[in-house]
Amino acid sequence: MSTRFSVSEISEVAEMIRYRSLDVRSVTLSIDAGVCSSPRPRELVDCLARLVEEHGRRLRRAVERVSSRLGVPVTTARLALTPMEQLLAPVAGSLGVEKAAEAGFEAAAEMERAAERAGVDYIGGFSAFADRGVGPGGRAVVEALPRVLAETGRVMGFVNAASTMLGLNMEAVAAAVKALLRAVEAAGSPLPGAKFLVTVNVAPDIPFLPAAHHGLGEADGAVNVAISGPGVVAAVLRPLPQDTPLERLYEELKRIGFKISRLGQLVAEWVAAEAGYTLGSVDLSLAPTPEPGDSIAAVLEAIGVEFGAPGSIAALAMLIDALRKGGGMGVCCAGGYSGAMIPVSEDSGIAEAAARGLATMYKLIAMTGVCSTGLDMVPVPGDTDWRRLAALTADVLALGMAQGKVLGVRLLPAPGKKPGDTVSLGGLLGEAPVMDPGPGRVEEFIERGGRIPPPLRRLLAG
Known part of the structure; x- marks a missing residue:
């Protein structure tokens, strides 16, 4: 495929890169590891290490x-x-779930070493699908997760516990939350939470981790790209007069969305051609960083509303819709989330709003109704009861299930911390205040177990 880019496009994007922190957040290669499937743990581990390197x-x-x-x-x-659920299933069938979990951890450790040798930053796919039930391979993944999350730095994963087609598996939510808490306890820090997600309707072409995996229907090797750019968007909006009507703001957002997405398309095309892989998709999501100004909150402020204040959901909805319309014209195949990332610790503006009490837990959950990421990078007290964390998770998954959206929950239980304390994670993970999960009785609901059946959307789908 060949795409033509005008001189003016190139000049404007070059200025964004130089002065506005525009970058490509990730180039993610989705690889079919099914060739490594084997009932013999050693063969599986060695094959995965070779594949990664x-x-x-x-x-x-x-x-x-x-x-x-x-x-x-x-x-x-x-x-x-x-x-990994699929890869561990033959081992679990031959040697049992416990041996398969051991093989899973060994594979994660070997893949981490191979990734370090190869210069790969992260590996996704240590995951299981449990929308309606959990098979032997999935049980092995959940059993291995605490060690994988606590003892490796580059291996990430998720449990997809719900979907619009199959419903919400509350038992899978409980198992995932318990695995996360065991990992945090083993590590003595909230860092394992940054590498683990509980998802609903997870898509096969997401370039962002921990949700990235090689999904069904993908080519053997596909390049999926994630772009950045909140600082660029905010910089475009700030010079506009305060009385600029929303329609004009909307047009500016569409225009800049097109420019940013073209950069992602160009990089995706060139990397795929250079390495000999299939061109996958470009995720149009704005991905913030802890750098001041490179923030979704800064974009909303340029629109005229503080993040978390009344009106911020409407402004966020407008932002995402305009960027999707403009960005969708700039790429061949939009994919992934294609919304807006609102990770509390990774966005300095959102972290500040949380510290001021503007961005409360349920304000963030309400925002998932218009964005496509979910409750993301949220520090919570480390001694929070697992049932309360499961209830928070279920709320977000239920929204995604009802609306047919891709959402996830990435919580950061912080040992020894209470609401209002600050958690510093370093680098792109940033820092944020510990947030109160909220009051009220939840135990009886969570302890019932079972599943919430799929919504009416399932019947309408035919």
Whole structure:
């Protein structure tokens, strides 16, 4: 595929890169690891390590060449593998769930070492699908997760516990939350929570971790790209007069969304061609960083409302819709989330709003109705009862199930911390205040177990 870019497009995007922190957040190579499936743990582990190192080196070389040629910063290069649930199923069937969990951890440790040698930043796919039930491979994944999250730094995963088609598996939510709390206890820090997500309707082409994996229907090797750019959007809006009507703001957002997405399309095309993989999708989501100004909150302030204040949901909805309309024209295949990331600790403006009491837990959950990421990177007290965390998770998953949206929950239980304390995670993970999960009785509801059946949308789908 060949895409033509005008001189004016290139000049404007170059200015965004130089002065407005525009970058490509991630180039994620989705790889079919099914060739490694084996009932013999050693064969599985060795094959996965070879796969990660071989494709990781190939991806890293391509990313570095393309980044150098275009002058475009690429923050991370990542691999996303076939869900580990599928790879561990033969081991679980032959040797049992416990042995399969041991093989899963060993595979994660070996893949981490292979990724380090290859220069790959993260590996996604240590995951299970449990919308309606959990098979032997999925049980092995959940059993291995505490060690994987606590003892590796680059391996990430998720449990998809709900979908619009199959309903919400409350028992899977409970198992996922308990696994997270065991990982946090083992690590003595909230960092394992940054590598784990509980999802609903997870998509097969997400370039962002922890949700990235090689999904059904993907090519053997597909390049999926995630862009950034909140600082660019805020900078475009700030000079506009205060009495600029919303329609004009909307048009500006569409225009800048088109420009940003074209950068993602260009990088995706070039990396795929350079490395010899299939062109996948470009995620149109704005992804913030802890850097001041490079923030979704800063964009809403440029529109005229503080993040979390009345009106901020309406402003966020307008922002996302305009960026989707403009960005969708700028790429071949939009995919992933294509919404707006609102990670509390990774967005300095949102963290500040949380500290001031503007961004409460349920304000963030309400925002998931218009964005497509969910309750993300939210510190909570480490001694919070698992049932309360499961209830928070279920609320977000239920919204995604009812609306047919891709959402996730990434909580950061912070040992020894109480609401109002600050948790510092470092680097792109940022820092944020510990948030109150909220009052009220939840125990009886969560302890019932079972499933919430799918909504009417399932019947209407035919």
